[in-house]
Amino acid sequence: MNRLFVIKIGGNVIDDENNLSKFLTKFAAIEGKQILIHGGGKIATKLGNKLGVESKYIDGRRITDTETIDLVTMVYGGLVNKKIVAQLQALHCNAIGLTGADANIIPATKRPITDEGIDFGFVGDVLPDQLKTNNLQLFLENKLTPVFAPLTHDGKGQILNTNADTIASVVAVALSSVYDVRLIYCFEKKGVLENMNDENSVIPLLTTDSYEQLKASNKLFDGILPKIDNAFAAIDSGVKEVLIGHADDIVQNTTQNTTGTLIKER
Amino acid sequence: MNRLFVIKIGGNVIDDENNLSKFLTKFAAIEGKQILIHGGGKIATKLGNKLGVESKYIDGRRITDTETIDLVTMVYGGLVNKKIVAQLQALHCNAIGLTGADANIIPATKRPITDEGIDFGFVGDVLPDQLKTNNLQLFLENKLTPVFAPLTHDGKGQILNTNADTIASVVAVALSSVYDVRLIYCFEKKGVLENMNDENSVIPLLTTDSYEQLKASNKLFDGILPKIDNAFAAIDSGVKEVLIGHADDIVQNTTQNTTGTLIKER
Numbered sequence: 001m002n003r004l005f006v007i008k009i010g011g012n013v014i015d016d017e018n019n020l021s022k023f024l025t026k027f028a029a030i031e032g033k034q035i036l037i038h039g040g041g042k043i044a045t046k047l048g049n050k051l052g053v054e055s056k057y058i059d060g061r062r063i064t065d066t067e068t069i070d071l072v073t074m075v076y077g078g079l080v081n082k083k084i085v086a087q088l089q090a091l092h093c094n095a096i097g098l099t100g101a102d103a104n105i106i107p108a109t110k111r112p113i114t115d116e117g118i119d120f121g122f123v124g125d126v127l128p129d130q131l132k133t134n135n136l137q138l139f140l141e142n143k144l145t146p147v148f149a150p151l152t153h154d155g156k157g158q159i160l161n162t163n164a165d166t167i168a169s170v171v172a173v174a175l176s177s178v179y180d181v182r183l184i185y186c187f188e189k190k191g192v193l194e195n196m197n198d199e200n201s202v203i204p205l206l207t208t209d210s211y212e213q214l215k216a217s218n219k220l221f222d223g224i225l226p227k228i229d230n231a232f233a234a235i236d237s238g239v240k241e242v243l244i245g246h247a248d249d250i251v252q253n254t255t256q257n258t259t260g261t262l263i264k265e266r
Numbered sequence: 267m268n269r270l271f272v273i274k275i276g277g278n279v280i281d282d283e284n285n286l287s288k289f290l291t292k293f294a295a296i297e298g299k300q301i302l303i304h305g306g307g308k309i310a311t312k313l314g315n316k317l318g319v320e321s322k323y324i325d326g327r328r329i330t331d332t333e334t335i336d337l338v339t340m341v342y343g344g345l346v347n348k349k350i351v352a353q354l355q356a357l358h359c360n361a362i363g364l365t366g367a368d369a370n371i372i373p374a375t376k377r378p379i380t381d382e383g384i385d386f387g388f389v390g391d392v393l394p395d396q397l398k399t400n401n402l403q404l405f406l407e408n409k410l411t412p413v414f415a416p417l418t419h420d421g422k423g424q425i426l427n428t429n430a431d432t433i434a435s436v437v438a439v440a441l442s443s444v445y446d447v448r449l450i451y452c453f454e455k456k457g458v459l460e461n462m463n464d465e466n467s468v469i470p471l472l473t474t475d476s477y478e479q480l481k482a483s484n485k486l487f488d489g490i491l492p493k494i495d496n497a498f499a500a501i502d503s504g505v506k507e508v509l510i511g512h513a514d515d516i517v518q519n520t521t522q523n524t525t526g527t528l529i530k531e532r
Contacts (some may be wrong), residue, residue: 051316070345078344079336082417082425086367090423096369101352102362104411138408144369151348157356159348200521 004140005254008168011041012188013247016079021087023186026250031047032139035171036095037148038084039164044075064121064161066081072101072134073090073159076149082215084147095145100124100152101159106167108152108160124152124160124169156164158235164225169234178192182238182254185215185227186247191261192228196221206263231263240264269476270406271300271444271520275432275452277515280307280346287353289452292516294357299406299445302361303414305430308340308517324384330427339365339425342415350413361411366418367389367425369401372433374418374426389425391420392433399441403509406445431493435500442504448520449505451493452513457527458494462487474498474531497529506530 050217083243088095100106191202243258354361366372374390457468497508511526
């Protein structure tokens with residue numbers, strides 16, 4: 001099968017123009033097929049502050065009300081997405097900016113009100129079985145590079161806010177029947193660290209077995225555990241490899257000589 | 267050749283949610299291949315006011331400075347475009363939202379400073395010879411409906427602001443070698459009126475000859491002349507027909523029984 005890299009970048013790359021442009025230069029140089037998923041970063045919050053749209057949280061989780069969904073549709077789907085597309089075009093990478101609503105690629109459902117009565121608002125839980133991968137494949141096979149904003153839709157006319165990590169994961173899983181997929185999460189460290197105070201203690205390889213041993217040793221810091229659990233969930237669903245690494249190392253992390261943490265079944 | 271409808275809607279349709287939703291319901295019902303181009307409407311100006319981004323004009327023409335291009339990229343490329351896409355998806359029209367930067371479809375060049383020293387800022391003049399129609403065709407042949415925001419790019423990483431009428435016209439011209447194109451401009455009247463005070467005085471057909479006669483009679487109001495001149499320019503460049511009509515009549519205006527003004531070579 002052909003290889004495909006599904007690459008997610010977060011706020012730390014997007015919020016700084018120099019970081020972003022440095023990253024995109026590297027991204028455009030990657031050999032083979034790629035999909036980019038970007039998070040939102042702080043731009044939406046900053047713009048929201050100017051507009052008097054308050055960021056609302058319940059139990060640490062953002063609530064997406066009507067004003068907020070309009071705000072993130074503008075910022076993620078418009079400003080951030082189109083700036084990335086225009087910059088990639090300048091680097092001769094034929095990018096096409098998308099949300100999950102475009103070509104109906106990522107249908108989702110509005111998150112139901114929780115048993116505790118919490119209404120998260122316009123938050124979309126992806127319907128993984130309904131992804132329209134045929135259109136994504138069409139783009140990839142025609143040398144287009146999809147760039148996703150973290151937005152989906154409910155099929156009833158409403159745009160929904162969806163976590164970018166989740167979008168990266170469901171897209172990687174959905175395309176794993178057609179491509180050998182390496183899902184790459186770029187974050188602010190070189191990889192999963194054995195000692196969180198030592199940037200050079202990257203664990204180069206995690207398998208189901210070694211992960212269990214490592215968890216038992218209590219060495220990993222708590223924040224990374226959900227990321228690794230999600231990575232194994234993607235692998236259980238067909239993704240060949242997941243890599244957690246630094247945005248600066250993106251080119252190398254698409255080769256065999258990875259600097260980040262490669263996560264495989266075994 | 268297959269037929270293609272290239273349809274432009276402006277502010278009067280976009281600024282009112284009911285008008286927009288009424289229009290989109292009709293648009294989705296059109297038989298055959300379609301492309302939609304939307305203008306910006308007043309939303310950008312309203313949001314700009316809230317953000318303290320002033321609308322700047324020289325000689326009645328809007329100046330697009332750095333703040334303004336970010337604003338219109340958000341509003342046109344994000345909010346308006348994605349709302350239209352999500353609504354069309356709900357109507358089972360497989361829409362894909364695009365700017366001219368996406369898939370490099372509409373390259374443009376930043377308008378040079380005029381001889382009088384006027385700098386329009388980030389305004390894009392389309393490079394008609396460089397349109398990437400192969401990707402547009404790819405989408406159309408795969409039953410996708412392109413929805414364009416009035417934005418282009420300079421190929422050097424910069425998004426540019428481009429008049430929606432112009433985008434509709436260059437897209438129609440570029441695709442006229444592959445399809446029988448009817449370019450439809452929706453506006454707030456039923457068509458070109460012989461008597462501007464009588465909504466029922468629509469001129470059903472304009473050809474090069476009848477237009478010359480009509481102009482000589484001084485019956486047409488000045489504002490409509492540039493629209494008609496642009497229509498003939500599109501026809502001279504290969505577009506089969508141009509229609510100027512009301513958004514409410516969009517379905518009928520894709521048939522032989524048009525209610526608007528049909529403009530043809532002869």
